[in-house]
Amino acid sequence: MASSHPNMERFLRDWRQDALNKAQYDSAIFIGDKLLAMTKDDNDAFWLAQVHFAAGNHTRAHDLLIKHGLVGSNPSCRYLAAHCLIRQGNFADALTLLGELTPTHLFASNTKRKTHRTTASRSARPGSRNPDRPPDDLTDEEWSTRRYEAGMCYLRGLCYAKENAFDRAKEAYKDALRIDVQCYEAFTQLVRNSLMSPDEEDEFMQSLDFATVRAPKGGDDPELTSEPADYVHMLYQTQLSKYRNPAAFNTAIESLSTHYGLDDNADLLLARADQLYTQCRFKDALAITAAVLQEDKSNFPAYPVHLACLYELKRTNELFLVAHDLADHHPEHACTWLAVGTYYLATGKIPDARRYFSKSSMMDATFGPAWIGFAHTFAAEGEHDQAITAYSTAARLFTGTHLPQVFLGMQNHAMNNMTAAEEYLKSAYSLCRTDPLLLNEMGIVLYHQDRLREAATFFTQALRVADDTRADPHAWLAARTNLAHAYRRLGLLDKALHEFDVVLRDGGKNAAVFCAKALILLDRGMPDDAAAVLHEALAVNPQDAVATELLNKALELSAMGDVGAFERLDLGEEGEEGEEEMGDGNGGGEMERFEAALEEKKVAAAARMERKGRGRGADKGKGILRGGGGRRGGEREGEERGGGIMDMSDDY
Template sequence: MTSQPNMERFLRDWRQDALNKAQYESAIFIGDKLLALTRDDNDAFWLAQVHFAAGHHARAHDLLRKHSLIGSNPSCRYLAAHCLIKQGCFAEALGLLGEVTPAHLLVAGRRAKRKIVAGGGGHDRAQSQNKNQIQHNQQAQEEAKNEEEWSTRRYEAGMCYLRGLCYAKENAFDRAKEAYKDALRIDVQCYEAFTQLVRNALMSADEEAEFMQSLDFNGVRAVGPGGDGDGNGEGSDLQTEPGDYVQMLYQTHLSKYGNPGAFNTAVESLSTHYGLAENADLLLARADLLYTQCRFKDALVITSSILQDDKTDFPAYPIHLACLYELRQTNELFLVAHDLADHHPDHACTWLAVGTYYLATGKIADARRYFSKSSMMDATFGPAWIGFAHTFAAEGEHDQAITAYSTAARLFTGTHLPPVFLGMQNHAMNNMTAAEEYLKSAYQLCRTDPLLLNEMGVVLYHQGRLKDSAKFFRQALLVAADTGADPRAWLGARTNLAHAYRRMRYLDAALEEFDAVLRDGGGKNAAVLCAKALILLDSGRADDAARVLHEALAVNPQDPVATELLNKALEEAGVGDVVVEAGSLVGRLNAGGLDLEEEEEEEDGNGGEEGGEGEGNPELAAMDRFEAELEGRKMAARARMMETGGGGRRGRGGGLGGGGGIEGDDAGGDVMMDTSDDF
């Protein structure tokens, strides 16, 4: 203690004023003089904090070490470790932090809270006034002790967060996830740890919900009048309301494939009671939900309003760019990418935007280069990794795409999207066993994504397991309807369901589904019309089939499949008594050309209904010759597609993915860039 308290007070006020105004040089200059005057550890710690805020991380660490403060208390150790991390010394920082979270910290918070509540539950009125005074003093001492413990715990939680950063840099993602979770178990207000868990998709939707239930939101305390934890009056409200508020804020950041009811309740409460209706974070959460429902126009309206108010709101860009890609707004993508490149060339979102623009315009090599640049600038940026993998899928480079998607799956263990894309690529390579395994692993992470359910149905369909495939197609449509998804986005799943019904000989049900596809899709799908005509031919309704085929030719006059089938329908209408077995003739139109995909016969006993009846029958033999001719056309079309590189299909979020359809399916194979998500 010096003999100049007035000068100390003056210098501390000056230092704080300079720090409040971000005048770091002034704060360092005055803080140095104050430390020389007092030689107080608190003044040394404050000066180190000013150095850290100014970006002088090495000087801050050296100051702490010079005054032997690193081992003195958690706050100094936290600051020293943070300085080392900022300098890239992750191994040294981890050695300072330790590799294990102290076990007592994970339970001490709840125990302390119970002590406070128990101490303030009222007095025994039979006790004397002297006894009450003693209890009051004891309670005050207990609260002071708890306050000190609370401050220590918050720094310990911060050290768990830093420990997680170090593990992530060492690619030990499981240990990083546990460190982040420990930080929240110790202090639920450690938002940095929560952000790392959610934005990096380290937990599945079910795991997020379970973890949220385990957190002690009741331990969140308000500081101020009435917030002393006495359990009465205003203080009782302040003991519960802050925790509820924090829990609702966190709920809006969780996976949108999780609990939509809880999300909507949280958003409604935060919007009406706390004035957050126009808050950018809540608007972005709404846009994320709309994006998962394939309501791209609605999501784009929200992200555009967010970026109009603040062009540096980088978390909004992945969804904004994905919506622009889906809606084929290449001019807007060009403007966004150029604006970011001009003003923010050091941010990963900039090169994500550039890569998405090149992908949208078909310049795959350029897109790959910029996606790679984005991922190198931020190794935990999920959209860049997914976009990078999509470029290989777009060119039909399945092996490279599988490698890239596998990297994304290793980095972002909580999202189901990389396993879905891996399943798509194996499906495209006709490796159905591996495709099914990847899709099953994705299904363990998420059971409410129509894209995943549709892909599982497609793989099962090609394995001849028609009843199981139809179940997944129906489930995909039910989930899409329950979540309010755009019905037009899932026409592919409905088309696939119709084909499964056709193969199972549920012809009336198949016709109903095809009619629904034509109704929702505006009746402009020649492939679906051909498929419907095949069922009518199969039912002996050649006249109706001819009418439908005329509609198909009105949509696409050059359609060779519709032309051939129309000739067959007219021929059968003239014969009048021939039942046409056309189950393996359905065509499929892709963006790159005509792809007549072969129907596999069922191996579970259903195949006998579709084959083997035409031996010795000249009319069915003629049908066999017709099938062989169409098979030749299919092979020729496939060869043309391979020459033009048209083997992939566009999908959600700036990517291309294999699989997704059976026949005439252009919408079922959509893929999504997120993680959240937020992949």
Template sequence: MESYLHDWRQDALNKAQYESAIFVGDKLLALTGDDKDAFWLAQVHFAMGNYTRAQALLSKSNLIARNASCRYLAAHCLIKQSRFDDALAVLGERNPTHLIPSSANKRKATGSGPAGGVANVFDRAKECYKDAVRIDVQCFEAFQQLTKNALMAPDEEWEFLQSLNFDSIAVSTGSGSEADGNSDMDAAQEAADFTRMLYSTRLSKYRNPEGFATAVECLTSHYRLGGNADLLLARADLAYTQCRYEDALALTSSVLEEDRYNFGAYPLHLACLFELRMKNVLFLVAHDLADQHPEEPCSWLAVGVYYFATDRIAEARRYFSKASMMDAHYGPAWIGFAHTFAAEGEHDQAISAYSTAARLFTGTHLPQVFLGMQHHAMNNMAVAEEFLKTAYGLCREDPLLLNEMGVVCYHQDRPRDAATLFRKALEVADDMDCDPQAWLSARTNLGHAYRRMRLFREALDQFDEVLRLGGKNPAVFCAKGLIHLERGRPDEATVVLHEALAVRPQDPIATELLSTALAEMTASRHVLQLPGGNAKSRGDHAMGEVGDGDEMDNEDATEDDEDDEDDGVDAETMAGFEQELLQRRDEAQQRLAAALQNGGSSTRSRRMQTSSRSKSKGRGKGKMRSSARDDNDEEDEAELEVGEAALATNDDPFEDDSVARHRLRRTMGSNIRQKRKARSSRAVVRQSNSRKRPLNPTGNAIVAQNWDKKQTLSQNYRRLGLMNRLHNPAGGVERLGTDVEAARKQAAALAAAQQTVDLLRINGQAGLLQGGAAAVAAARSATSKAAAAGGVREVRVERDADGKIVRIVRDEAEMKTGSAVLRPIDDLLSVMENQEEWAGFGDETAVVTSSATTPVVAALEAMARQPVGPHHVRHQSQGERSWLQTLADHYGTAEPDDNTLAAMARDRRRNPMQRTAADLGRRLANFRANGGSVTA
């Protein structure tokens, strides 16, 4: 019976019929009471996700204490329940290191690696994983955790691999005879070598690429594993490290063709797509993963990479954060999250995110490199150098790291150290068989370092190599031009800088350097020398000032001297040249005067004749056109002669001719281009007159009925009593709600008062001059009337530091009379505000009664006072109810919870319009309120 139940249970497990396995296993455990049967039953519960039942079963009969397998499974159950301290208590505080030399008990490796890793005790977790692999070299899960989480540096990984005892692997092939024993030994040795090669393909590709290539070659040729997914991924990782992104993408694509949802291949696959800027493929991959596997962090990593590739940084950060929250130890998500801050220049947040990645993944050097780059961007060179040195201690064979270290040295005015690091970066890249175009930046940096060291020939060689490999780059052309300027060769610099401007016409650096080169050429060609003397350019003098530690090529100096021997100019020759220039100037002035006297008056008539001839059409008028063309050509030639004469009127022969051209246009009235435009037979392009069409408003029936199409918008609004603009500073001209007659009277009273009142009180007699008392009384009367009518008046105020009014100050006269006193300049801040913001309170007048309202305004106010009609409830259409009925029937409920609503929102077949979960919830609530339910 026990044998029958054993077979039944095993058959159920093979068919994934876990309920049957639990049913049979429970009966078998009751019959035998064996620890192995209890372990099997707990395993089935664990496979079904019943972690508490499995843990409770193992806790009975003291199974955890006396059976290592049961203890291991119980710890896994506790980890799944996030009870990490209890899991550590079950496993014990100390690892069973006494099992390392023993091969018989190697499968009892129950180190606390997973629990220690989750508890963020990374050093202890690393030691636990390493002990687990030492105890059982076939414990690949522990080895995978070490490499996947980058808990060891590249050198440490290879040292650990060499320390493993692969000879402890035992293989049984026979019955125990001497021949079978020899066969077992050979098989065990082969198994040990095979396992060692498999493990070596999982290590970092920065270290020992020759060993990796040997292992791949052996596994491919001897064991026919060339098409295996793990081996292809290892080769793709090496290609990505060598910056051969297309080759890496081809390998990852072949892996995903065989296994579409191999999540271990996606981080590298997404990185290759990002480097190659394949945004459309990223979009498709991200959508597929998010639809099919939303529970995987890799799916949201793909979404974040897509948004990052399309420069939507905020969305990318959101999805990188989501992936990191789903798996706190997911390295690509943390690095991408930090990259989003770096892309926006948020250096502090980027440093915080990179620091978290460096703390989580202690074995990789990349977070330290990125930290150094951020501090370099913040100009913290000393801190950046410390981080880069830390990264160099973890990995010494990364060209990116060496290049960044060289950049920091360059900015610290250490060009020799920088050149050494740049050369080493290029050597390492060459040893790794990297794509040469991927490291053009390092070669460019090396050229700049040589330039700073004044090794100009070596610098030019590096820049020429960059141009040969990477094509035309204006920055490289500018660097070459700068070197030629420093060598005192402005002619060669001009040629190179023109090439830079041909690639990028608006380049500011090339433009500035070209101006400098042209200035040096002009200065060097117009230096007068004594007979037999030699002139040295400013660049040669600078070349002579080389420091003690600088190097200078003797051959270059000799070439410079030979180039400068022909620069001397005889004084007599120069004098003759100047005399010839003066003579040509006088002749040009005479030609200009004659042209202006003879041709100025007939220009307009010739233009009119030419215009009439150009408008003639028909096949029979070709001769007239030919004659007109000849006349026009003669006129153009005459105009050119006049222009040459005008250009020659400058007193300075080296002055730009723009002034002369301007004088020519002012004198003649038009240039050649304008005349040719006037002769053209093409019709003149005129702008549309649509903006001048009368406005026909249709929004309001009352306004449309009283609208006058012959008037402008401002005229119509003013006539109807409406406002088309705001107050005076905004361009308003209407004073709505004011009595025009009262405003005119008040303005006259204020004008009379200002003619007779000494506003500045110069005389010291209460501010009164001739007739001043009567004028002031009239002004006060007008102002008080305006104030009584509710108008705006001037008062003294007190303001705080921010300019806000604290209180209104009323003087004695105002308190006695009860009206404001006319003192327009007593409050200087008020006057300033009146002039700048409100254009003065004097423009405001008294508010009138409703009698001044126009009939149109009264009709509009009556329309506005009408009560609002009843709210019309929106009813769902039959099509919408049919669609909601389909959703409710498929998901089995018309009142779904949040998870069901989310599933409905993701359902592209039954939710083709991609309604959100909140929108679906509102529509289903209305559906239920109108009697909707699931179809029975």
């Protein structure tokens, strides 16, 4: 029926839209209500509901859609009604409204897209829905319907997540992207909540058809038609795991920075900082996050990395200032209490840290850094059973990240439960094979099971990965030290000496490393050289009992002039025969007795330190504030526990 007041209706619609654009919601609601009374048009009712939703009147918006019978009329109204219910916390009702059936007929795939390019276009009635048609052939109404259907899949995922059905939530988010690859809300839920492993991320990205990204109409240049698809793909690539494909990440960052002027964009800078953090380049990462937060203090995605870097660099004063500022201005945000918890953890006030990490996780149940920090507080106090329970919860919530499994392995290792530790680390390895931290931990567990060759393989692989990613060499001195110990016990003494020398040259001035090197020199019948090395060890730590005893032995042998008195083993050539002959490298006679004595002293010293410093222990959770992707900590075993030369190191 033709309108009797077309000019007035046009005037009121323009007025309503102008008020909405200026966030003058009362005006928009007032005018929209008069317009709806005049026209009784469903479209005007939908737009009035949109204004109510934008104003935060979610109940009124939902009731308006129900009153006019719009919920079942089209996907846009059903999407808005479900969104209103979710904002009210009625997740069960929202899921009932959305239904549990996914419109799989709308899925876009690479296979379908290739078919479009190689077959003749199909004829279709004007206005008919054909999901197999290329996006450029869809009408605006069909394209809008497709995007609302994707939006409903995203909302369905939110409802599943609130019901702790994370597997179903993940599939719903994936379905949203299969229908509309531009549904960034679904993509960010998958990535930020660590719902996919790095391999799964890569496989899923390859399955998406970025060619369905709709280019602006009117252009005849094929390159301009495909450019938006490449742009979206690169943007998504920067948000993926930094372990899986660093080359692709660097290429995407370079292209977006140089060709599109995004070199100063906060999201790209944070992606770069995240990569630097995984490489233990804390100062470089902190410089980036500090610059981002200086421009925008409310950029909350920047805080987890920023706080973790401050923690690693022991900048407690800056942590205090950040936490205080957030508590003053954003007490409603989970990240605020993460910052407070991190400050207390850094200052050794573990119960306070636990309380604020718990508060942060209760404010946002999907906030991974808070869960990991909460678990770390138990690990810091040596409460291994409670730490395992907390890490297990994090592993259940964030199935795509390997870090909770790594921490579970470390806790079981601390409890001397090597079988369980190995199983958890293997689970982590199945999710991520390129984290040097994980590879080092696997090597440590194998070392303590006397599986020395396998341990050496993992230590070598950790160093190779760190080198490939251009990680800070100083951050991985522990892995190199562990590799040297494995070589020493395998009887590959030349290799062991080389690795110890590299550690010492790169800054690992540790008395235990000097002692280990001296032990090899004594075993080779070089007491004078061993004595010189042991003097350096005592210069680092004059009270080191192991270095003192070894020095006395070296001086005694040197005075006797009889290198055979140490019962040095005949190692033969360094190769497979030498390894077989050596066995575990400890041998018998004097060497075996001496290392047994060292082991006893190590255990006794560790017991004394544990009695003195219980509650002051080091953080065993190397992933201090990352949910997803995880952050490092440090165990400082050699420094804090006074361990002997056979200690394996987790120190980062």
